[in-house]
Amino acid sequence: MNENATFRSALRAAESLNYATQRSLMDRAALAPEFSASDISPVFKTNGSVTGNSANYLQHVADNFANWKLRIDGMVANPLDIGLDVLKAMPARSQITRHDCVEGWSAIASWRGTPLRLLLQQAQLSPRAKYIVFHCADSYGALPYYESIDLVDAFHPQTILAWGMNDTMLPVKYGAPVRLRVERQLGYKHAKYVMRIEATDDLTKVYGGKGGYWEDVGDYEWYAGI
Amino acid sequence: MKMDAEQDMKDSVRPRHAVFTRLWHGVNAVVLTILLMSGLMIFNAHPRLYWGAYGSREDTAWLEINDTRTTGFLQIGSARMETTGVLGLSLGGDERVRRVAFPGWATIPTDYSLAAARRWHFAFGWIFAVGLSLFMLVSLFNGHVRRDLHIPRAEWRFAAFWQDVKNHARLRFGGNHARTYNILQKFSYVGVIFVLLPLMIFSGIAMSPAMNAAWPWLLDIFAGRQSARSIHFLCSFMLVAFVVVHVLMVLLSGPVSGVRSMITGRLTSGKLNHRKGQKK
Numbered sequence: 001m002n003e004n005a006t007f008r009s010a011l012r013a014a015e016s017l018n019y020a021t022q023r024s025l026m027d028r029a030a031l032a033p034e035f036s037a038s039d040i041s042p043v044f045k046t047n048g049s050v051t052g053n054s055a056n057y058l059q060h061v062a063d064n065f066a067n068w069k070l071r072i073d074g075m076v077a078n079p080l081d082i083g084l085d086v087l088k089a090m091p092a093r094s095q096i097t098r099h100d101c102v103e104g105w106s107a108i109a110s111w112r113g114t115p116l117r118l119l120l121q122q123a124q125l126s127p128r129a130k131y132i133v134f135h136c137a138d139s140y141g142a143l144p145y146y147e148s149i150d151l152v153d154a155f156h157p158q159t160i161l162a163w164g165m166n167d168t169m170l171p172v173k174y175g176a177p178v179r180l181r182v183e184r185q186l187g188y189k190h191a192k193y194v195m196r197i198e199a200t201d202d203l204t205k206v207y208g209g210k211g212g213y214w215e216d217v218g219d220y221e222w223y224a225g226i
Numbered sequence: 227m228k229m230d231a232e233q234d235m236k237d238s239v240r241p242r243h244a245v246f247t248r249l250w251h252g253v254n255a256v257v258l259t260i261l262l263m264s265g266l267m268i269f270n271a272h273p274r275l276y277w278g279a280y281g282s283r284e285d286t287a288w289l290e291i292n293d294t295r296t297t298g299f300l301q302i303g304s305a306r307m308e309t310t311g312v313l314g315l316s317l318g319g320d321e322r323v324r325r326v327a328f329p330g331w332a333t334i335p336t337d338y339s340l341a342a343a344r345r346w347h348f349a350f351g352w353i354f355a356v357g358l359s360l361f362m363l364v365s366l367f368n369g370h371v372r373r374d375l376h377i378p379r380a381e382w383r384f385a386a387f388w389q390d391v392k393n394h395a396r397l398r399f400g401g402n403h404a405r406t407y408n409i410l411q412k413f414s415y416v417g418v419i420f421v422l423l424p425l426m427i428f429s430g431i432a433m434s435p436a437m438n439a440a441w442p443w444l445l446d447i448f449a450g451r452q453s454a455r456s457i458h459f460l461c462s463f464m465l466v467a468f469v470v471v472h473v474l475m476v477l478l479s480g481p482v483s484g485v486r487s488m489i490t491g492r493l494t495s496g497k498l499n500h501r502k503g504q505k506k
Contacts, residue, residue: 002334002339002342002346008342008345010349011345011346012345013349014349014351015345015348017352022434022436022440025440026436026437026440027440030439032435032438032439033438033442035279039280041280041282041284041285042284042285043285044284045282045283045284098279098280098435098438098451100433100435100451101272101282102340102344103271103340104268104269104271104455105274105282105283105452106280106281106282106451106452107280107282108279108280183435183439184436184438184439185435185436186435214341218341220340220341220344221344221345225436226348226433226434226435226436226437
């Protein structure tokens with residue numbers, strides 16, 4: 001039955017049901033639980049890619065990201081290229097949150113970073129945009145990692161581009177120079193090694209069309225709130 | 227004999243099991259099997275359990291099912307049991323060794339796929355949660371709870387309870403014509419319907435990061451997401467234990483009439499035929 005396309009699409013309807021239920025019944029601004037410093041995991045498990053692997057990225061690591069710039073483009077009136085120092089000088093948010101892998105494990109860390117909404121406001125996001133896509137410097141084989149979220153999560157106060165972790169600069173194995181924290185969704189949505197942020201109204205035009213690397217390759221749910 | 231005739235009269239008015247009870251029972255038999263098997267596959271993605279808010283390979287697990295490449299094992303606390311062939315390390319249908327916690331015959335789908343198992347689990351989880359809610363509502367209004375499951379004050383006596391334990395030990399269950407559930411039966415049904423099944427649903431919901439934001443109190447009740455995951459797992463095996471005992475009891479107390487009553491609502495076929503004036 002698992003191989004039957006009709007049956008699989010019927011099961012997939014439950015994802016839409018979960019997404020619709022959580023978006024309509026939940027407070028859209030509800031905050032993910034935040035923890036105290038004593039709750040932080042002694043060792044935060046590394047998972048997925050432990051480094052970006054493009055030549056460009058490795059050069060940035062060698063330069064300590066001095067010449068790295070975050071590109072924000074797509075459906076925005078004011079495309080931006082923001083260096084790490086400028087990003088760090090912007091208003092930042094700190095939060096101690098739990099990271100939940102789709103596999104079932106959890107780890108807690110403190111994160112510090114720039115609220116995504118500030119960047120989207122500065123870039124003058126088009127009112128027609130529906131999704132924010134994160135293009136990353138890591139890849140599995142030939143396919144680069146990427147992820148996407150809706151605007152409810154993009155403008156959520158806890159959604160940040162983290163450049164700090166546990167009171168240090170974000171280490172390479174956890175996604176330096178910046179990674180996404182989207183605290184009400186599972187780990188694979190928290191894109192590491194973010195190089196470019198693209199606003200769009202249509203995810204089907206991006207790579208495999210399902211809105212993320214694991215969504216395209218592994219048939220995981222695009223909405224990972226459950 | 228006279229009593230039987232009176233019961234027959236009552237029986238013709240009200241079936242042994244209401245149609246909704248039977249429908250729910252049938253749907254649940256299928257849905258819970260699917261939830262268990264897809265749940266075991268989800269567990270296979272990270273076959274370790276923890277207490278508290280966090281827990282990963284870097285932390286201490288209270289339960290782990292894993293392999294040493296040559297043997298499979300189940301470890302609870304510091305006690306380790308070799309389970310090669312079933313847990314941790316088993317042979318697939320193609321006779322190839324599979325290093326998975328629960329073997330392919332126990333999981334949906336058979337071959338490792340966390341993504342597919344999640345889709346099955348969440349789709350059938352909806353059916354289960356809606357079904358249980360409806361069953362609770364209907365049972366409250368059609369008298370099932372008050373008439374069949376409610377334990378009257380008179381039965382809340384240790385002597386009555388102990389007598390029922392002794393009856394069970396002697397395999398005396400009131401026979402297959404029992405009109406009412408016995409005390410142990412009521413306790414187990416009430417425990418499953420109003421405690422275990424809701425615990426399954428809420429411990430499951432407590433693992434959703436979005437629901438943690440919406441209902442942070444639920445996370446507090448379970449003392450953290452990893453505790454909720456452990457409780458979800460433990461409750462699922464308590465449910466399996468219930469089903470095993472439940473089926474055993476049906477087999478020991480008259481399987482034919484027991485199964486028939488859950489399908490047709492009637493305890494015996496004769497009365498049904500008489501009433502409908504079909505044959506004999």
